[in-house]
Amino acid sequence: MPGTSRPTLLDALLQAELDDLKERQLFRAPxxxxxxxxxxxxxxxxxxxxxxxxxxxxxxNHPQIIRAVQAAAATWGTGAGAARLISGHMTVHEEFERRAAQWLGCEAALGFGSGYLANLGTIPALAGPDDVILCDRLNHASLIDACRMSRAKLWVYPHGDASEVGRLLSRAQAFRRRLIVTDGLFSMDGDLAPLAALAEAADRHEAILMVDDAHGLFTLGEQGRGAGEACGVLDRIDLLMATCSKALGGYGGILFGSRTLIDYLRNRARTFIYTTALPPTVATANLAALELIARQxxxxxxxxxxxxxxxxxxxxxxxxxxxxxxxxxxxxxxxxxxxxxxxxxxxxxxxxxxxxxxxxxxxxxxxxxxxxxxxxxxxxxxxxxxxxxxxxxxxxxx
Ligand SMILES: Cc1ncc(COP(=O)(O)O)c(C=O)c1O
Missing domain, CATH: 3.90.1150.10 (Aspartate Aminotransferase, domain 1)
Incomplete structure (x- = not known):
């Protein structure tokens, strides 16, 4: 039985690494x-x-959302039972995506199991070995992992340096696609990406701009439409990713874009296709939170x-x-x-x-x-x- 016998050779190796982390003050425990x-x-x-x-x-922990979730559990049960493309796609998933896209003012949206999964599914679906990705040095780990998984050429630029992005793009014309990937509101630093300058560089060099606004969407901008709205360039972002686990207080990832992009990701994003749909109670919490934000x-x-x-x-x-x-x-x-x-x-x-x-x-x-x-x-x-x-x-x- 795993974990019940004498310490194994593997345990000894892992313990040595854990001891090293402790020595360097880097050990973590919840x-x-x-x-x-x-x-x-x-x-x-x-x-x-x-x-x-x-x-x-x-x-x-909002009473109105809790009531909506209680009612959803009574109606829909607790699990979705299957992946979205099999039989797990329920009315509430569809309603959340439709309302979220409408609220942001874009054509379509696609829900994922988490923000991490949204990034891991989207970037490798769009970029491969013939492409180049320009990635801010301080981007979130999920973006970095997604870039590595894509097997595209990865060029990391200094934090927030849009001029360097322009310079790199001018040397990137031989690639099939050029993708700029950045956090919107940076998760550990609390500053905004220079989205107007990045959008400008993307236009000039025919690059795609993807913004992970996990922290900014629903919180920043006059209407809460995030870093893109705060920087006045929401309509120049090609792909906008966010999570339902932060300002919405629920769980799940969401990707906003054109109808074509969303149709494509439904067919190509492996972390959308090969995983079970969000529980309907969670999708209900996300939807109820969205309605509440729009009114408050x-x-x-x-x-x-x-x-x-x-x-x-x-x-x-x-x-x-x-x-x-x-x-x-x-x-x-x-x-x-x-x-x-x-x-x-x-x-x-x-x-x-x-x-x-x-x-x-x-x-x-x-x-x-x-x-x-x-x-x-x-x-x-x-x-x-x-x-x-x-x-x-x-x-x-x-
Ligand atoms: C910038 C950023 N992107 C993606 C994620 C992942 O989102 P989730 O917690 O929904 O997996 C997080 C949060 O953890 C984040 O801070």
């Missing part, structure tokens, strides 16, 4: 949350303030307010924070051990913000990645800033 998501959660039996969730609009722009206003309050608080104490002006704020500490120690002090003060270390971020850029949600109060944000100020002071950082 903490167990014993309550629903919200500004306050129970952690190991104690209430703490949560400032590391992507539940940006507070919809992961004040959630985005509050999120913006909270992001600004956090930034101002950190600036007041001269903390080394990132450039972004949105709901993700990195406090850059450099060394992994230092980041772990400050995170530990925060937890002692009743605030959960884990240290983010390599390989999630480049070597030497360990940080606290703070996220606010629309549900945090001013007092809770002030409490975080105060705890951070005291924690950093105790470590001699500011």
């Amino acid at each position: 903490r167990t949350v014993g309550s629903a998501q919200g500004p306050v959660v129970t952690l190991d039996g104690r209430e703490v303030l949560l400032f590391c969730s992507n539940n940006y609009l507070g919809l992961a 722009p004040e959630l985005r206003d509050r999120l913006r307010h909270n992001g600004e309050r956090l930034r101002r608080g950190c600036q007041r104490y001269g903390m080394p924070i990132g450039e972004g002006r949105h709901q993700i704020l990195p406090v850059l500490l450099g060394d992994s051990g230092r980041a772990l120690r400050v995170a530990e002090r925060l937890l002692e003060a009743g605030v959960l913000v884990p240290a983010i270390r390599p390989p999630t971020v480049p070597d030497g850029t360990a940080r606290l990645r703070i996220t606010v949600t629309a549900k945090h109060t001013d007092a809770q944000i002030d409490q975080l800033v105060d705890a951070l100020h005291r924690g950093g002071q105790a470590e001699g950082l500011w």
Whole structure:
């Protein structure tokens, strides 16, 4: 029986690697949350303030959505039973895709099992050995994995450097396709990709622009249409990917594009074809959240307010924070051990913000990645800033 006998040779090899990770302060283990998501959660039996969730609009535990899911479970049951192209494609999957595309103002949308799967399915379906992909150095791991899986030539450009993208594209005319791939709102840095300049470069060199806006869609822009809307170039993005697991508070990935693109991906994206459809309850939660967001722009206003309050608080104490002006704020500490120690002090003060270390971020850029949600109060944000100020002071950082 696996895991019940004496340690194997494999265990010994793996243990050596784990010991090495521990020595370099890079070992990871989950903490167990014993309550629903919200500004306050129970952690190991104690209430703490949560400032590391992507539940940006507070919809992961919303009474209206919970009621919709309860009704869906009674009607549809709990599992989809098969892949979408077999018999798992239910009315609610179709309705969510139709409503999401309508809300964004594009022709069509395709749901995936997760955001990770959306990227892993889409990029290799579009690019292969005859193509080149230009990938921002700080893109999310799922984009990087998808680029590698595609077997296209991969050119990594310095973070946010649209001029370099233009230069690289001018040397890329021999390739069959040229694909620019970028996060919209960067997940660990909280800054926006230079989408207007990237769209310009894509037009000039007949390249395709794909934006992963997992963090920006539903939160940024006047209508919540994300980084593309905030940069004024939504209609110049060829493929827009997002996830339902962050601002929507549910689960699943979604890819927006033309009708032709979506028909193509339904036939070619392996992570769409060869996996079971999302449970109908989850698709219902995503749909209910979308309806709610469309009716409640004040959630985005509050999120913006909270992001600004956090930034101002950190600036007041001269903390080394990132450039972004949105709901993700990195406090850059450099060394992994230092980041772990400050995170530990925060937890002692009743605030959960884990240290983010390599390989999630480049070597030497360990940080606290703070996220606010629309549900945090001013007092809770002030409490975080105060705890951070005291924690950093105790470590001699500011
Ligand atoms: C930029 C980005 N893309 C993709 C994903 C993957 O999305 P999901 O959690 O739905 O798999 C994430 C989040 O984890 C992300 O931050």
